[in-house]
Amino acid sequence: MDIASGLVETARWARDVRSLQHEPKFLFHRVLTECLFAEFAANSCVIDIARGTPIVYACFIGYDEYAHRRGPSSRMALLKLWELDRMLGRIVAAVNALPELGYELYLFSDHGQTATRPAELILGESIGEHLLADGRTAGSDPVAFGGAGGGDAAAVAAQARWFRRVASVLPGPLGKAALAWARHVAKTLDAAQPYHADGPLLVVPAGDIAHVYSTRVPYPLREPELRARHPGLLERCARSPAIGFTLVRGESGPLALRGDRRLELHRPQDALELAHQVGHPLAAVYARDLLRMRSSGDLILLGCAAPCGETVAYPFEFGSHGGLAPDQLDTFMIHPQELGEGAFASLVRPQDLHRFFLERSGRLPRELPLGAREEATCAS
Template sequence: MISRITARVRWLRRVLNRTRLASRLLGVRRPSGEAEHPGLIILQIDGLSRNQFERAIADGNLPFLAKLMRRGHFTLENFYSGVPSTTPAVQGEIFYGVRAAVPGFQFLHRASGQVMRMYEAESAAVIEDELCRRGEKPLLEGGCGYSNIYRAGSTLSRYCSQDLASAEIIRRVNPLKWLILGVVYLPKILRMAGLAVLEFVIALADAVKGLYERENVLTELFFVPARVVVCILLREAIRFRILLDIERGAPVIHGNFLGYDEQSHRRGPGSAFAHWTLKGIDSAIRDIFRAGDHSDYRDYEVIVHSDHGQEHTIPYERKHGRDLHAAVTEVFSTGSLAGVEVWSRRPAELLGNTVGRFRNLVGMQSEGVEDGSPHPERQIIVTAMGPVGHLYLPQDPGAAELEKYALDLVKAAGIPLVLLPQPDGGVKAFNGRGEWSLPGDADKVLGASHPFLEEVTRDLVTLCFHPNAGDIVISGWDPEGQPLSFPMENGAHCGPGFEETRGFLLVPDRIRRWHHARMPATGTRVRGEDLRRIALHFLGRDGTREERVAERLRTGRELPLRVMTYNIHSCVGLDGKIRPERVARVINHFDPDIIAVQEVDCHRLRSRGLDQAQLIADHLRMTHVFHAMFEEQSERYGIALFSRHPFTKIRADFLTEADPRVFREARGAIWVKVEPEGGKPFHFINTHFGLGRNERMRQAEELVSERWLGSVPPDQPVVIAGDFNSGPRSRALQPLRQRFRDVQLAAPGHVPVPTFSSLCPVVRIDHVFVSEHFAVEGVDQPLSPVARIASDHLPLCAELILR
């Protein structure tokens, strides 16, 4: 155990030293001191559905995330993408709070008359400009973004859609810097080269398989280098940039790993090739998580999520023997629109976004544009990049003829679902089983077993009325058969399907508490706007404290109370370093309301003369009280209590005083009455018992006497926390057990955990006791490398509800 932890520390030190050297070469300044506010890193695994995520966990393709889930660091939840289930729409909701920012990945922008493809720099810039006017403040303001659609207010963005223009790349290249970095990162570069070669070999095997399955030869060969760039080089570049951002203390970072999504488009979401890429993504997340966990400047937390999933699809052309352009042309060859030219912007092979992103990244022009620029006033415009498409008509043929065209699209063209918005705000839906109305016939159109049936129906209706939606909306979704996608791809997303709308979200325990208490309306799912609220709250940008208190009073919901006890060992870690800020970081991990700490130094020479209680309180942004057990001139040593709620100190005194003949040192307690705003008051006592059995029994008797707990009326709630230097069955704790409950025994389904020593916990001597007024919701204990090394004790945190 010790050798494993020591090896990990050495590895992490090498990574951090290399990152710091790189940051100097790139002119990145490492800030001094400590940040007042925590930092947030949001990592997106593009296109990975909840079901495929669980399969990857079971198959061992995400070992680091699986380990964090086993340890209870992450809670797994459903992430609902909304409709369209595509990255530009979901990121618009997360970054700006705007639902359905776009009606698809490709669509006609009616105001400009241009067809937008959202991986193109110009398209992303136009839509983001609209989001800035319509939405709220961008989430990444002052932070960094990588491989996203939008810059979202970030001061530094790389590999986003707007960054892929060749002019942007040329402007940013500094050959000398990259040459020096190449020398510094030579081992890493060699590893990346090895991975690229391996990926290239796998890609060639994949290409051979594609040729065997009669795919297009040139497409298969072109996909090989594109796949290496997007799945390997881009991933490593994102990892490197985020490590630099952690070094310089960026407040919020969002990175999007594209490899799985790109592979899924080509070979399907369940393919071995797609799941292979998850191992590299998991490795990148591991490095980022550990670097954030060991940041000297800012206290980071990590959220991992997918923006959507993917459906396993059949390409429309493969099933029907002709492409969508030809089918639409045939349908509109009769009636009032007969003779009107059909325009579509369609590559012969559309491999997800991989080829398009690759062309943009290297500054190549897009190919496959047919008939030049569109003319909406005299052409039928078809946009269908994925399993959702839009048909824009140059004139209104009338309701009856429009319905006839819709029926022909289903029967003659073989399109699974056709939608027509109605003047009354509803939508007529046509599929192979008949004509239906939305939202009333949602089960007939979308499937009765859809996990988000009510919400996805509402979003699909809203999509049909989007300002940039087509006059006719088409979809490849069929709840009773395998869905279609209009490009040549075996995995797709954008529509209302079971898999494509159901992503996943890994919420850290520190954030989960607030999320579940404040947002119960989300039920079994979180969507983009909810994730935005969670992030804004964590970053302290969701309004004033008074507004949050008013919300609690208005809704009548009680937040769980988190109490913690922690012997901080004078902030001296097992590595010998005196680090109050590291102790505060361990405490902050659980976002507690009240913390009882023991062994606190104040102005002692042995701990560099620091006022440790004040430093920790400043870092936590909490009020505190300190009581000295030992005092000699200006040096003091004792216990402290921190609280985010107002409190009144009732007593801070000795339980037994120092007496060389009996007790080696004085022991005492701090007693406060906590008065949460809008909540019920309760008593809280922090104590630290002695090492001898007889003195501990004396101290326990004094604590329950009329001078202390004996004077508290039976109808008033009490919490006692501290280092009792006694096991749970010891005689010293009997007076407390007779009146109060041990939270580790009261928590449902919890197996009591030891707290000492931190490196290898074997004894349970730190305790939290509560009166019958509290329900114990859970007990937590951090097992991170930082917690194991920050002190010789592990903290103990209990989540309580005051009944």
């Protein structure tokens, strides 16, 4: 039954959005992983509670996957929340049935979800094509091969664009086939893929955020060197209708670029402007955290507050997290009433939550190594 309903829903969705991207994997995930593994996780929690296991932890990822593929407020995602509520009810009942074991129950999220629109539906091409191809792109001036892309990546981007143009003039199934091949070619511009095109720049889309790396040096580039090595790239990003802000490491501190605006995030008034544009009071704090991480891109693209008027996802998805949009930065924590309302007021980053549970369980907090502390500073 689940397989049949999944096939019907997938066919309807593909017809509406005119794309089968991610659908085979999503169908497999929803039928096998979610139907079986979620029930297994809930039942395992109940069994562990009955056994008196000191600490029981489970992660229910179903809503996250459904929100990515259909949107956080879609019917499918909300139905998944209803199913999760039923499973959590069994766990709560198991805790309440054994009060002598003294279990404390915590229910929390590590992030929220924001409704997004794929960059491809706004630009008419993937973010890789948009940044790495030669010639004019939506909202920006032409950038030469040697400036923004170059190497195999630029050639692949040009090839994908050519197939998209062919798809636009071919009728019916032929046009769909050409578009599918264009998307297949463009997929190799995603540096997160096992096999990707090489070039002076690598683009890693991740929800409504994308990291762009220069392959010419092994260290994070600052703005002047980035402009010298890749002329025109920052201008293309800053003027793109699918990019809200471009974060880059400046000579005197972190920068956020948007159109002709240049926000120096160490200045309170500029940090306040970023927070106002994004719609979250901690936006500048998290932006600075991102740029402080050596593993972050030489420039970071934010899909929130994009000029197109929507939050943009750089992969082909309709719900995202990982960026700075307000909905995804809002988390929740349901905890025992006796802890009081301010129990988590001072917790800002993941390592703070880890330390809280170590202390609550009677274990001494383990000091994080220096490298781990640096990587853990990003709250998302």
